[in-house]
Amino acid sequence: xxxxxxxxxxxxxxxxxxxxxxxxxxxxxxxxxxxxxxxxxxxxxxxxxxxxxxxxxxxxxxxxxxxxxxxxxxxxxxxxxxxxxxxxxxxxxxxxxxxxxxxxxxxxxxxxxxxxxxxxxxxxxxxxxxxxxxxxxxxxxxxxxxxxxxxxxxxxxxxxxxxxxxxxxxxxxxxxxxxxxxxxxxxxxxxxxxxxxxxxxxxxxxxxxxxxxxxxxxxxxxxxxxxxxxxxxxxxxxxxxxxxxxxxxxxxxxxxxxxxxxxxxxxxxxxxxxxxxxxxxxxxxxxxxxxxxxxxxxxxxxxxxxxxxxxxxxxxxxxxxxxxxxxxxxxxxxxxxxxxxxxxxxxxxxxxxxxxxxxxxxxxxxxxxxxxxxxxxxxxxxxxxxxxxxxxxxxxxxxxxxxxxxxxxxxxxxxxxxxxxxxxxxxxxxxxxxxxxxx
Ligand code: 5AD
Ligand code: SF4
Numbered sequence: 488x489x490x491x492x493x494x495x496x497x498x499x500x501x502x503x504x505x506x507x508x509x510x511x512x513x514x515x516x517x518x519x520x521x522x523x524x525x526x527x528x529x530x531x532x533x534x535x536x537x538x539x540x541x542x543x544x545x546x547x548x549x550x551x552x553x554x555x556x557x558x559x560x561x562x563x564x565x566x567x568x569x570x571x572x573x574x575x576x577x578x579x580x581x582x583x584x585x586x587x588x589x590x591x592x593x594x595x596x597x598x599x600x601x602x603x604x605x606x607x608x609x610x611x612x613x614x615x616x617x618x619x620x621x622x623x624x625x626x627x628x629x630x631x632x633x634x635x636x637x638x639x640x641x642x643x644x645x646x647x648x649x650x651x652x653x654x655x656x657x658x659x660x661x662x663x664x665x666x667x668x669x670x671x672x673x674x675x676x677x678x679x680x681x682x683x684x685x686x687x688x689x690x691x692x693x694x695x696x697x698x699x700x701x702x703x704x705x706x707x708x709x710x711x712x713x714x715x716x717x718x719x720x721x722x723x724x725x726x727x728x729x730x731x732x733x734x735x736x737x738x739x740x741x742x743x744x745x746x747x748x749x750x751x752x753x754x755x756x757x758x759x760x761x762x763x764x765x766x767x768x769x770x771x772x773x774x775x776x777x778x779x780x781x782x783x784x785x786x787x788x789x790x791x792x793x794x795x796x797x798x799x800x801x802x803x804x805x806x807x808x809x810x811x812x813x814x815x816x817x818x819x820x821x822x823x824x825x826x827x828x829x830x831x832x833x834x835x836x837x838x839x840x841x842x843x844x845x846x847x848x849x850x851x852x853x854x855x856x857x858x859x860x861x862x863x864x865x866x867x868x869x870x871x872x873x874x875x876x877x878x879x880x881x882x883x884x885x886x887x888x889x890x891x892x893x894x895x896x897x898x899x900x901x902x903x904x905x906x907x908x909x910x911x912x913x914x915x916x917x918x919x920x921x922x923x924x925x926x
Contacts, residue, residue: 489518494528498546499536501724502688503569505638506597507534510568512628513601521632526556530564530604535571537653539826543571550585557587564607566590568597573657574830575617582615593617594658598627621659625668635875635905637682641669641708642689647727649754650765650833651794651825654690663696666708670715677717683875683905684746685712687723693730706734713742718907720875720890722746728753728776729767740783743873746890747784748818751776752792756811757804760797763836770811777815786870788818788891795852796825796845798836805848812855818891819860822852864893864920867912871925874910876902887922895920 493514497507510532511521522528533550536542550567557563565588572578573593581591590603595618603614621644631637642663645655669687676682687708689695696703713721721744726735728751739745755761758769780787793808812820824845827834867889874887874895885897887910895910896919902908914921 491519491529492522492527493519493530493532494522494525495532495534496525496549497534498542499534499538499570501638501686502640502690503534503536504633505640505688506569506594507532508629508631508633508638509597509624509627510534510600511630511632513604515630516601516628517604521630525553526559528556529560529562530566531556532566532568535567535569537571537574537577537657537828539823540828541826543577546571547581547584550581550588554585554587563587564589564604566592566600566603568592568594568600570594570653570657573617574653578615578617582613589613591615591617595620595622598622598624601628619659621662623662623664625664635681635683637673637676637685639669639672639676639685639687640664640689641687641692641723642695645690646694647691647767648765650763650836651797651828651831653828653831656830658690661691661694661698663698663703665699666696666703666711669708670711673712674715677715677719680905682719683907684720684722687712687721689723690725691727691730692723693726693732693735704732704734706732706738709735709738709745710742713738713744720744720746720907722748722890724750726751728773731776733779736780736783739780739787747786748788748790748891749780750790750792753811753815754792754794755797755800755804756808757800760800760804763799763833764794764797765832770807774811774814789815790891791815791817791820793820793822793852794825795822795848796840798825798833798840799838800825800840800848805851809852809855812852812859816863817856817859818863820852820856822849822856824849864915864918867893867920868915869912871909871911872922873907876904876906876908878904893920895922897922897924900924 495507497503535546567581567588572591578591589607644659644661646661648655693705695705753773872889874889877886877888883899885902887895909925910922911925912920912922
């Protein structure tokens, strides 16, 4: 152990949150310890996201803000990695604009972070290394920082090329991990009793195994993991509606260890826009899937992503999106203003929508989401939810969490932290739910 500290700044999705645990693994292995204060750090790592321009602008601003720290501590090492720097032009831009950034690499060479660190510390030569092939990251150290949540990659990359999306360009083609490697990792986590929620990660988990050419499927993987003899909940993200098969729906319905939550991004409620987005399903097809899910899993909690202001989106298209949101009755949604990403087809489409109009539409959708999620929270009153006991608040009062992330205060009880309990929700004050233990 040395007395040096590291600070990792993570932007974007859960994939990045987990990859930061791998970056931390390399640093811990070298004796660095974690700090969340940049001014105390000897190394700052920016693990970046490029899904929307706003993310990139924020990150560039935050990298720039490190300059004064470097003045106070000339030995400070600054590294930039992840999706944003996987774009070669952006990596060059960062190198040119921020001479104090010492190490730049992309998503495909995260496994080399240790090497880069050692090289930089020994030679003080700047490093810029971007590879263009997706790798499995099988043998990298890991320092988990997400409490009882264990993130587990099952696949990397995406083959879908939705016309708005930069992900296939910065994450490469789909590549699945071997089922045995996944199971071993999960057994390793569960056997410690520290991890109670396992979340399988992939850009499109429903196409897991398709690149392996044998009969491995996502549903089989789910069932195999859920059969492991431990007390835990299994979650996964993200699913593409076009690849969500009946056997996956059946697995969720039939296995009590698989969380009754599903994130199924639809993006738009207009068939014309879905076609332009290259999503490969229609609204009718999506609603059929939703019907099937609700029939087989009546207590399912659904969430989705939406993009508003896609090129040429009319008021009518947008209203179709609002109608779909109302029809499905999501527990919550994420709504984004379309952001043109250089190199993606949609960035060159005609009829780009004015920013003020995008803003107006996103606000309407977010308002709708608030009403709907409020209604959903109200509907939880009187229901019984299987929850994890997160922590003891004070004498006999506990904070427990539902599968879909709602916290409930349970008073006058004696619960075991990190156990699963059935809670009847019997009161609500503003956004806070209160419940009692059901024996
Ligand atoms: N602009 C706005 N939102 C986007 N997303 C992906 N690409 C873009 C873009 N160019 C959204 C999608 C996706 C979520 C992770 O981010 O809704 O599901
Ligand atoms: Fe992007 Fe579409 Fe792949 Fe999701 S499925 S990562 S939205 S290209």
